[in-house]
Amino acid sequence: MAARLVKRCACLLREATLLAPVVAPVGRLRLASMAHRTLTFSATCPSSHFPGPLSGLVEKEQPSAPCPEHQEVERLIEKATRPEELLELLSDSRCLQENHAALMLIQLSRLLSDKPEDRALLVQDARFQQLLHLVDSQCLELVERFGPDELRKVLVTLAAQNRRSVPLLRAVSYHLVQKPFPLTKGMLLDLAYAYGKLGFHQTQVLQRLAADLLPHVPSLTSGEVARGAKSFALLKWLSPPLFEALAQHVVDRAHTVTVPHLCNVLLAFAHLNFRPEREDKFFGLVHEKLGPKLQSLHPALQVDVVWALCVLQQVQGEALRAVLCPELHARFLGSESPKDQSTFQKLLHISATAQLEHPEYTGPLLPASDWAPWLLACDGKATPLQKELRDTLRGLLGSPSRGSFAVATQYGWVLDAEVLLDTDGQFLPLRDFVAPHLTPPSGTQPLPPGAKRLAFLRWEFPNFSSRSRDLLGRFALARRHVRAAGFLVVDVPYYEWLELKSEWQKGAYLKDKMRKAVAEELAK
Numbered sequence: 001m002a003a004r005l006v007k008r009c010a011c012l013l014r015e016a017t018l019l020a021p022v023v024a025p026v027g028r029l030r031l032a033s034m035a036h037r038t039l040t041f042s043a044t045c046p047s048s049h050f051p052g053p054l055s056g057l058v059e060k061e062q063p064s065a066p067c068p069e070h071q072e073v074e075r076l077i078e079k080a081t082r083p084e085e086l087l088e089l090l091s092d093s094r095c096l097q098e099n100h101a102a103l104m105l106i107q108l109s110r111l112l113s114d115k116p117e118d119r120a121l122l123v124q125d126a127r128f129q130q131l132l133h134l135v136d137s138q139c140l141e142l143v144e145r146f147g148p149d150e151l152r153k154v155l156v157t158l159a160a161q162n163r164r165s166v167p168l169l170r171a172v173s174y175h176l177v178q179k180p181f182p183l184t185k186g187m188l189l190d191l192a193y194a195y196g197k198l199g200f201h202q203t204q205v206l207q208r209l210a211a212d213l214l215p216h217v218p219s220l221t222s223g224e225v226a227r228g229a230k231s232f233a234l235l236k237w238l239s240p241p242l243f244e245a246l247a248q249h250v251v252d253r254a255h256t257v258t259v260p261h262l263c264n265v266l267l268a269f270a271h272l273n274f275r276p277e278r279e280d281k282f283f284g285l286v287h288e289k290l291g292p293k294l295q296s297l298h299p300a301l302q303v304d305v306v307w308a309l310c311v312l313q314q315v316q317g318e319a320l321r322a323v324l325c326p327e328l329h330a331r332f333l334g335s336e337s338p339k340d341q342s343t344f345q346k347l348l349h350i351s352a353t354a355q356l357e358h359p360e361y362t363g364p365l366l367p368a369s370d371w372a373p374w375l376l377a378c379d380g381k382a383t384p385l386q387k388e389l390r391d392t393l394r395g396l397l398g399s400p401s402r403g404s405f406a407v408a409t410q411y412g413w414v415l416d417a418e419v420l421l422d423t424d425g426q427f428l429p430l431r432d433f434v435a436p437h438l439t440p441p442s443g444t445q446p447l448p449p450g451a452k453r454l455a456f457l458r459w460e461f462p463n464f465s466s467r468s469r470d471l472l473g474r475f476a477l478a479r480r481h482v483r484a485a486g487f488l489v490v491d492v493p494y495y496e497w498l499e500l501k502s503e504w505q506k507g508a509y510l511k512d513k514m515r516k517a518v519a520e521e522l523a524k
Helices: 002-023 032-044 054-059 068-079 083-090 100-111 116-123 126-137 139-145 148-160 166-178 185-198 203-219 222-234 240-251 259-272 279-290 299-311 317-324 338-357 372-377 384-397 473-484 503-522
Strands: 403-408 414-421 452-459 488-493
Touching: 068 083, 068 100, 083 100, 083 126, 100 126, 100 148, 126 139, 126 148, 126 166, 139 148, 139 166, 148 166, 148 185, 166 185, 166 203, 185 203, 185 222, 203 222, 203 240, 222 240, 222 259, 240 259, 240 279, 259 279, 259 299, 259 473, 299 317, 299 338, 299 473, 317 338, 338 473, 384 403, 384 414, 384 452, 384 503, 414 503, 452 473, 452 503, 473 488, 488 503
Parallel strands: 452 488
Antiparallel strands: 403 414, 414 452
């Protein structure tokens, strides 16, 4: 009981410090609720004026009766038909309780669910930002006062607004793990969506959501299957049993699954590089459903679907031709839109798949001369791992002519570094020899007999599925393409590099990696 007393005091002090600066700019909201709670609490608190032990007094503490003004505010929130009616409550003199901000947020979401233009204006309203700050500051009280369904609604509302309330997410996560309560199928899907949309990864929570959702899979609709798969894919988190089950009511409900839902499931699988055990039946359904409808999809979605099939090694010639035709890819080339640039980059990967993994494919392909400069510009700022890798490798090479860095290939991938080794393991000058992978190809001399071309690929933390050492689909595709282009791959994952403390260790690590890559090739 003493712990509860201390916790209550801490909550009041924290609210006083967090609420005041947020509400002050509006200037009209009176902290009546704060005063009411403080006075009510003080009346029940033990002090030196009361005899008897502290524990006895705390045990006699009784919860205060609901404030009539609180109930009136809740009634006004429930009956509001316009966003303005809710926002006006923030500047009213009424008594605002801890849960009122969250209730207002939920009601706002309902009112704006089918009005995207009003939603955009609302986000710019200072009172709406004030409301979001209030929800952040009251997260502990929300979790204590709200049941699972109300918490789910708050999180989904925040996710719809793309508002990442870390304090609230942490508080909800704590209760999901430490104080588990039963969750319905709808709650599980909504929580997975909220965590995925807001990009908040908490392993124990995801484990619970996946485990609790698994028994519900047989009763999921095709839309719910797609939503569940997409939510976990956004978090880069793979639960093999759950995904196997999701792949199986896609198959079992082949006659009811829709093309949009099938596309979402396929993209989620490709993002996580997941191939179900019964892949023949699953991908048979994919080709049956998507084949006739592919060219009727939006161009960007066409590219997404074919790219996913490339990642999962299930693409067919007709699909390649459909998206590599000039009429389709011309609309994305040169666009400054980030979404269009992402789509065009996927087209590069599709074109590379056609060249490297489908020798029977006769065209068309993307002309490399059109996009080589753009590819290097998209490589972005060098990371600490990238810088350290370059510096260490330069020290090993001894001469700039023995290696190249940030190598843009005609396959749409940028290598961190490239070197040539002779049969004795010595570095060769790159510029003297033919390089068919460059844009445009360079060099005239053929490689000496037994020479090996090595590509260094660094793998950062975001390149892996969460909390694992499995590459995500995009990066597994990159590694596969580089190998198919004739390179021996020297993988440099972040989790190995971080263990190296000295320059000598880093140099020895790269030498050992190169020796192993050559030895594995010779052993084949």
